Amino acid sequence: MSAPEHLALITHRPDGVAVGFLEADVSRPQLSVLDSAPVRGDGIFETFSLANGRPQSLELHLDRFAASARALDLPEPTLAVWRDAIFAIAAHFADVEEAWLKIVLTRGVEAGPAATGSAPEGTAPTGWVYAAPAPDFTRARTEGISVAVLDRGLRSDVAATSPWLLAGAKTLSYAVNRAAQREAVRRGADDVVFVSSDGLLLEGPTSTLIVRQGSQLVTPPASLGILAGTTQADLFEAAHLWGLSTAIEVLRASDLMSADAAWLVSSVRHAAPIREVDGVTITVDAELSQGMNDFLRSRRA
Amino acid sequence: MSAPEHLALITHRPDGVAVGFLEADVSRPQLSVLDSAPVRGDGIFETFSLANGRPQSLELHLDRFAASARALDLPEPTLAVWRDAIFAIAAHFADVEEAWLKIVLTRGVEAGPAATGSAPEGTAPTGWVYAAPAPDFTRARTEGISVAVLDRGLRSDVAATSPWLLAGAKTLSYAVNRAAQREAVRRGADDVVFVSSDGLLLEGPTSTLIVRQGSQLVTPPASLGILAGTTQADLFEAAHLWGLSTAIEVLRASDLMSADAAWLVSSVRHAAPIREVDGVTITVDAELSQGMNDFLRSRRA
DSSP, X not given: OOOOOEEEEEEEOTTSOXXXXXXXXXXXXXXXXXXXXXXXXXXEXXXXXXXXXXXXSHHHHHHHHHHHHXXXXXXXXXXXXXXXXXXXXXXXXXXXXXXXXXXXXXXXXXXXXXXXXXOOTTOOOEEEEEXXXXXXXXXXXXXXXXXXXXXXXXXXXXXXHOGGGOTTSOBSOOHHHHHHHHHHHHTTOSEEEEEOTTSBBOOBTTBEEEEEETTEXXXXXXXXXXXXXXXXXXXXXXXXXXXXXXXXXXXXXXXXXXXXXXXXXXXXXXXXXXXXXXXXXXXXXXXXXXXXXXXXXXXXX | OOOOOEEEEEEEOTTSOEEEEEEEOTTSOXXXXXXXXXXXXXXXXXXXXXXXXXXXXXXXXXXXXXHHHHHTTOOXXXXXXXXXXXXXXXXXXXXXSEEEEEEEEXXXXXXXXXXXXXXXXXXXXXXXXXXXXXXXXXXXXHTOEEEEEEEOSSOTTHHHHOGGGOTTSOXXXXXXXXXXXXXXHHTTOSEEEEEOTTSBBOOBTTBEEEEEETTEEEEOOGGGTOOOOHHHHHXXXXXXXXXXXXXXXXXXXXXXXXXXXXXXXXTTTEEEEEEEETTEEOOOOHHHHHHHHHHHHHOXX
């Protein structure tokens, strides 16, 4: 794992509009302890891959970034400025085959506890971009990963009934996602597949689930309160290359065990075939996994 | 609302033991953007009140801080060092009648996305303490607050079935708590009372619920996946002063409407009587509210 090497700080006006960015030293403290990110995980992010310095699926990520901002009542991100900052940071990685880049937007510096949830007036949002060489994921992409199936606690209808639960928004409040991954490690697994409290397959803590049923790739609908996967979207666009159709459908936990193959796909690790579910071996489709990963690495936009 | 004025940074060894602290300038950036707090809301906190510079309910808060650390697999906090830092910061507020102080412990600086949830080796935790004069909560304490009842999405048994959901730990991943408070404001209310997906009363996003039923104060059990309230514990210890008994019992949403009085109690705002639930007026017990707040302000430990 290589540490991030380059950082840009986005400059925001108090009205929430971004006006520019400055590169900064990532090895130095750059954030106030009063920022809403460390105070309450109150912000949003996106992580995407850089292929020789080219951001992959940039517009899908920026669309989702803007959707997360709306879900959290954050100011609309000024995407032109974010794109400039992203390309400036990405340019440092032109000689690196695989790198990752992360963008973060928060509500800004907070003054302290309030009687209600209203933000202190006149606070500008905080934003930043950083990037690092990617770790080597060859093993996960070829040999596959083992997963534990864990209850996410939420019903599959919360995105419709309870938008304040922020299901489907990519927030900085990921302590539960990390705790679930530690629980998986305790169970001898590499990663997690979440199920809803009513037994529907959802997603991984940092990835999207895809299963193959015959000649069809299937992923659960975002309406279940999960993230619309950018890597999944790119793979579904490309499925015809492998003679496959695609469907977005509700899946039950048993569908994972009976699938012809399954993957957790994400922006940086790409397609990791699932080789074991709660200790039970399932089929790895090595050829299709390699096809997916070759395709994902080769994306030029 | 007054901004925090004093900050201390805890010094940790890589093995997680705290060895001291340094006061630092809270108006300057002191935190890495790579810290697990801004990266994933992966850390814990406590907020408590200072009465003329004396920390109130210090040991209850430190006990809960240590319990939260265990729930998140963080290193056990070195409480002797935290106490020293707390008293050093609190001392600046000897002339301030009411102030608040916050302590935060995170997993430390992260190197980047990992295939599993395991932390990068050799990373020391990050910790800090800051404090500020309290806002004036007179109106909330006397006239009371209106609340919206919102589904927290989780069943009442998740603390037992699914510890990775961290229900009952005081984590930095509070984006949902803030979103719920914004939803309350949209509904014309001041604050929120969460219910479980199976209809049991839980807590506020940053407070504990207490109802009065006749001569008994009742609060929901922490086993429902809610925080063990420090202010509630102090009030229950003192209930005999007002001729009241206490009980920890499961309450249904209807119990809030039929209560003789109800409060959201918390460390800084103290006891805020609920005067309205989803737009329906409920009885405010002004005399008992004042008794509670006088008691809470006067605590000497």
